[in-house]
Amino acid sequence: MVTQKYCLALDLIEDSTLMEEYKKYHEKIWPEITKSITGSGIENLDIYCVGNRMFMIIEANETFSFERKGEMDANNPKVQEWEELMWKYQKALPWAKEGEKWMMMDKIFDLHQNG
Numbered sequence: 001m002v003t004q005k006y007c008l009a010l011d012l013i014e015d016s017t018l019m020e021e022y023k024k025y026h027e028k029i030w031p032e033i034t035k036s037i038t039g040s041g042i043e044n045l046d047i048y049c050v051g052n053r054m055f056m057i058i059e060a061n062e063t064f065s066f067e068r069k070g071e072m073d074a075n076n077p078k079v080q081e082w083e084e085l086m087w088k089y090q091k092a093l094p095w096a097k098e099g100e101k102w103m104m105m106d107k108i109f110d111l112h113q114n115g
Contacts, residue, residue, distance in 0.1 A: 002043050002059040008102040011091050012052040019052065022089035032078035040069040056102060 012019050026047065037045055041064030048055045058064075073079045093103055 001061055003062045004058075004060045004064060006056075006058040006060070007105040007107070008056040008058070009093060009105055010054050010056070010102045011093055012049070012054060012089055013091050014052045018089050019049075022086070023049070025086070030078065030082060032076070033082050036072065036076055036079050040064055040072055042069075055105075 012022055040060075041062070042058055042060045044057075044059040046057045048057075073083070087101070090101060092100060096103055
């Protein structure tokens with residue numbers, strides 16, 4: 001049961017060939033990456049792209065935390081291989097700290113709370 005929703009952003013390197021390669025990888029991600037995502041408590045994960053800006057929506061159950069996911073990923077060689085490969089295509093947002101990739105977005109509007 002989904003109990004948490006997170007939205008994150010990241011940019012791609014502004015190169016049409018690299019951007020297409022990145023999208024190709026995401027047409028069918030490695031099975032180990034799917035297992036890592038679902039095994040962390042993520043129920044659904046979508047990535048949208050406009051230009052070179054990406055937007056990720058994570059819907060997770062109560063077992064999910066970014067800390068736990070980070071620990072799981074750090075101990076998974078296949079996830080580390082995937083992340084290293086993806087970094088070839090990604091670039092940090094201008095205000096990101098050193099080594100920071102996907103950045104959490106702040107929710108600024110909710111129709112159900114403002115209606």
